[in-house]
Amino acid sequence: MAGFQSMIPIHEREQHVIAAAHHILKALGASKNLSDDMRKILADLDVHLSIMNGHNESNGGGFIEIEKRLKRAEINVLSWESSQTMIWDSGSREFSEYLGAVVEIQTVKQSLGGLSVIENGKVKECLYRADSVLQMAMSRLEEELVHILVQHKQYFEPEYMSFHSCQEDLVYDESFVSLEDESVEETHQIVSSDDLSREHIVDLIHPRVIPDLKSIANVMFASNYDQEFREAFIGVRKDALNIVILAMEKFSIEDVLKMKWCTLSSEIKKWIWAMKIIIRVYLASEKQLCNKILGEFGSVCSFCFVEIAKASLLSLLNFGEAVAMGSLRPEKLFHLLDMFEVLSDLLVDIDSLLFEEVGSYVRIEFHELLRKLGHYARATFFELRSAIVSDTSVKPLPRGGIHPLTRYVMNYIKALIIYDHTISMLLEDQDMDCSNAVVELENEQQVSSSITSCALACQLRLITSALECNLDNKSKLYKEDALRYIFLMNNIHYMVQKVKNSDLRLFFGDEWIRKHNGKFQQHATSYQRATWSTVLSFLRVDGSPASCSILKATTPKERCKEFSIAFEEVYKNQTQWSITDPQLQEDLRIANLKVIHAYRSFLGITRISDKHIKYSVDDLEKLLLDFFEGSRRSLRNSQNSHKR
């Protein structure tokens, strides 16, 4: 423009040129669909032309023109000062006229500032007036900005914020009673309901008002009122985010540490959900909103975004910090892994949302929390083994059934391998320790596939061997050997079943399964021997003194009687013992049939008369079916029913 000015020599003809230029400008200005920038350029040019005109006329005629224009703009601005309605609400024409007036004031200010006659009192006064009107307009636009932002806020879809309700959890308590086999599956619904795997943009502000917000930004920034714009914009948007965050109750670190596990567990689930929603949906959308409105202003845009997001993100992170400070308890592991997974999943989003320097503080905090959670999850995982080792009982489990600890541990690790990827990653740091231990554990075991030799697999086998060791100790509490074997058989069988029928088999391998099949069968055999060896000795027919020396009864009749008494004793005991697995129960009853064979051949050989036989072979066969039902029976009371 300066060039344009200097190119024109001051002589008569220039008047015509200026007049012509004016004409063109007016024609252009009449066009309705001018951009703000364009309008500004034209207005600028117009003022410059007027000034040149004024100079030439040397009587301030151009200045008068400027003053007139200021007056017009001033009237527009002042007319709204007394009005009770928002300009924006009054219509888009009013609003764009108002913005036009502000642009006009800016240009007037600029041209006046550029005048060499700035010292002229009138010019100076005019400049002050322009400043004053501009201040009014800016203050007004700030209000309009807040008004539009508040009125046209789109309510953040409520279904996004509907947090999952508290579900049943694995609770590791002393009695282990709270655990049922199938409850484990339910704890992971939150993972499967994950439909937020990608960024999802919603409109936080009605898209219709975005251009107007942008115009306000442009005008305020052009007038050097960017500070006011920033404060207002950040303030409103920060509050909007706060309301979203308020859907989650805030807790102090102290609250979290004192929280009951059930409450904490449901808060963790809410947190996981909120993290995903807030980062993937809300903040991604907020960032886009900032970009749409402030994208042209460079670093201001990211500055505003970080200011809006920072406090809320930090308060979310603090909850994570508090959780990671809690005591190590095995039942927390699943939630910790959930938290770890969601955070590491969101890391990409966070890194892209906060990639600039201004957000680095929050970004670093994020990484730091992830590291802490990983560390804490790993420590919690190791805690399971110590918990198994230190779990001691003083009384044997009645009926020799499956110990709650066995159920707990097996279901726990079965649920754990859903996280195999994450936990393997966490265990990598500990690889060294683990592989040493495993060399000892598996010296005779051929490691077949890579998965059975991974860190997680090693740890899982260390856990089950700790469990076996513990079960072995618990089994010593039984006074009866036979029951001890039933207990061990039951529990190891349960372990094998859990491994065989789930993905655990991939980690344990066929060799482990074979070996443990062998183990429980061994216990079954030991049970048989412990139960029947004395009872069967009554039925020996060879009568060798060595085997019968402890027996007073020597006649077959008496021995048959003794046998019946001994059998009744076994019956009374073992009907109350428990084998819950039907197949195993069946197998063991079949194995017990050898007593029938022995009895039958005893009766066959000795030919005792029927009146001396208390139980027929058929009776015994039926009675054997009552074994391991877990409910005590006595033959002396129920004899009659069986005889029938």
Added chain:
Amino acid sequence: MPATTEYQGSFLGRISIRRNQVMNMDGNHDQELEDIELFQRHISDRFADLLSSSQQQQPSSSEEASTPAAAVDPFLSINWLRKLLDVFLCCEAEFKALLIMGRDPSQISKPPLDRLIPEMLDRAVKALDICNAVTNGIETVRHCQNLAEIAVTALEQKPFGDGQVNRAKKALSSLMMEMTGEDKEGGSYARTWSFGRRGSAAAASTKDRGHLHLRSHTWSVSNNWSAAKQIQAMTANLQAPRGNDASGLASPVFIMSTVVVFLTWTMVAAIPCQERNGLATHFPVPKQLVWAQSMIALHEKIGEEWKKKEKKGSVGLLDEMQRLEKSAHSLIEFADNFQFPAEEERVEEVAAQVAEVADTCRKMAEGLVPLQLQIREVFHRIVRSRTEILDVLESTGKVSAPIV
């Protein structure tokens, strides 16, 4: 952080002393006494430094910003607080070395430590929440800084007329609102937006529509959390060890707890913070303890300031905020009486004040974010130490009650 490096040498020295001590079990008790004494001396020295740096300067007069004495960080200024945080970090590192390094865990799990350490860890947790509340409060301070900067932008223009004066006045009025309104807030969104002439009929008549109070505070901590109550709880069971305990490890545990209480209390007094009503000014440290002299003096000094300012719904004792408050008052007064054109004399006066505000803003711009980061560092440090101490306690297997 110059203060950190300053003490680094002695701290590292101590670690090696400890290591040797593990090797050599003879004279263990004497060594421990010596260590504790050294620790007390360091505490004493560090707080004496803080005290002396805060005595060199009287509360500001407007010329002071330009005098060379301004090189010293004023009492309760951002830089002074940062020094205090540095002191805390040093004390903390030294304390931890004294308490757990090379120590047989069973030593810290017997009476009276079996009670004192859990109490200390409980204070640590409360301190964490205070760190968070204060970090959040710094956001309010930054908002005030931004508003003051607007006023500076407006009034730095020369010459200025009604437009600039009104702009400055509006920003300063919001600043005053922000400063005085702090404690009664807490999530009252509906009220926040019922401003202005068009918002509600009642407000329509007031010509004070310039007050767009945009910021509603959302506290970082739970709703009914109160900084004052937390400080109260941290102090409640703080008792100087007596008798035999006074010479043992109970002494450094007490000292460190006192330092934590002092730090958090000072931060709460200085920086806007959730619920400070009734912040206690009692400091339960016996005056005869040598190491506590400077800390007690500082505490009294801050306590007096607090009592003076508390009534007014003060924004906190932070030096920069106090300065802003004062300048804002006089600039608003100037703006209220402003008539164009301004008298030359007044203009010069205002220019000096604006320069001071600008200087304060610059200090805030330089210091607030680092202060926030440093508080976060303290936060992480407390978390880490707590974990380490808990690990030691757990290794003895004697944690009877679950520790919060």
